[in-house]
Amino acid sequence: MKLQFLGAAREVTGSKHLITTEAGKKLLLDCGIYQGKGLETDSMNRNLGFEPAEIDHIILSHAHIDHSGLIPYMYRLGFRGSVVCTNATRDLCSIMLPDSGHIQENDTYYFNKKRARQGLPPVQPIYTLDDARKCLGLFIGVPYERKFKIDDNIKIKFTNTGHMLGGSVVNLEIRDQGEIIRVAYTGDIGRPENRILRSPDAFPQCDYLITESTYGDRLHPARQDAEAELLRVVKETCAEKGGKLIIPSFAIGRTQELVHTLNNFFNDGVLPRIKIYVDSPLAVNATEIFRLHPDCFNDDVHEVMETDPDPFGFSSLHYIKTAEESKRLNTLKEPCVIISASGMMEAGRIKHHLANNISNPRNTILAVGYCGPRTLGARILRGDSEISIFGVLHAVKAKIERIEAFSGHADYKEMIDFLNCQAKDKVKRTFLVHGDFESANAYKGHLLDDGYKNVEVPELGQEFEM
DSSP: OEEEEEESSSSSSOOEEEEEOTTOOEEEEOOOOOOSSGGGGHHHHHOOSSOGGGOOEEEOSOOOHHHHTTHHHHHHTTOOSEEEEEHHHHHHHHHHHHHHHHHHHHHHHHHHHHHHHTTOOOOOOSSOHHHHHHHGGGEEEEOTTOOEEEETTEEEEEEEOSSSTTOEEEEEEEEETTEEEEEEEOOSOOOSSOSSBOOOOOOOOOSEEEEEOTTTTOOOOOHHHHHHHHHHHHIIIIIISOOEEEEEOOTTTHHHHHHHHHHHHHHHTOSOSOEEEEEOHHHHHHHHHHHTOGGGBOHHHHHHHTTOSOTTOOTTEEEEOSHHHHHHHTTOOSOEEEEESOTTSSSSTHHHHHHHHTTOTTOEEEEOSOOOTTSHHHHHHTTOSEEEETTEEEEOOSEEEEOGGGOSSOOHHHHHHHHTTSOGGGOOEEEEESSOHHHHHHHHHHHHHTTOOSEEOOOTTOEEEO
16 A cells, blocks of 8 residues: 655645555545645646546545645546545535635636736636535535444544644544555644634554644744733734734634634623724634534533623624625724734735735734745745735835734644554654644654654655555
8 A cells, every 4th residue: 555745745735645555546635725825836736646537535634725725626627536524624615615716716817917918828727616616516524433434445534633623633444455554644733722622632543644743843832821912912003003903814713713712802801992803704604614513612612602602703893794895994094903814814805904004003913823934924924124915015014923822733742742642652654744844854853752663754746655
């Protein structure tokens, strides 16, 4: 049986890991899109490294686009196998993939206008809204902790990672040449104390472990420190300076955590009397899906819900749905908080809010998660004095702040604690993915110190026998 790494190898995007059994079955663990510099990653997304029609099953660890975003492209190229995931992942993909299809069409439209001015022929979007809608018919939802038989030789069980709603370890039992091989793919690992979701659960013993390494070289500050910092930035920006606080945030997971934290501030009477706007249609729809899965919530949220039936809503919070409402935020003179996607500041309405607010010294841009090194968010965070948005240069005069403890990814100590449910001597090989080379290599050292053997940081395209 072979394992090949076709994405998220020594980087943090484009997760795709291909298992090929001796019987010829092809299982793709995640099918993520490369994100980074807009259409410059186009060729990386189009060149999959395999024929989509030959894939029998896609197994999804969770719904984030860097793990699921190429499924419509696979469908466009002939994939008609099943997409197996948790129920919440299926529900989130039902809104996230069409949203991604819309973005592909929209980005290509503007890119083609630029090409037309240069006398170049138009290009086609990698997939469309229609492709995204059609591929949803391939999805099969499976509850946590229930063993699901894919065929006579392959069984799967999903266990909770606490990274996002529906996030899971993919636990595979594959009968290959009469032998049972157990593979665990952790996807992205959440923190032990999530503000909304249950803590990660232990997962069954594996022979081969594929696991993330995003924060393999660092530790997060405490959760309470992050919440105190958020309240400080809100008060300083909005109450003291009378400015706008712009928070780029992933629409799924991070936005709901921020809203829930602000909801608690409101309930405790410590939130300044300002308006909070969530300006992301995807985040609005995702919040509705969160409300459908209270079984995924932790005890703290259930306790809040005993007296506050909606942990994602309060009187000064406003969900923005239309483009017209979003545009009106740009002319607001009063202090406010605007939470908008995307988290890496690469696409969506956040770019308009940055363009309209980043040159005002009264305002603050607050990053609350990881930004890939080639993204607009990374350029802002590293202190560039000017940044280009939609081809226009803007002076960076707003205050730039960062709170990493809102990250949905565990740090290296939390990841090791999570993996300690495994008997190290029974893990034949460990593969580190979804991390740049420096963080993955640092994490490899931590794992070796902890007693793991045969830890690999695979290169893109590298293949291993299992």
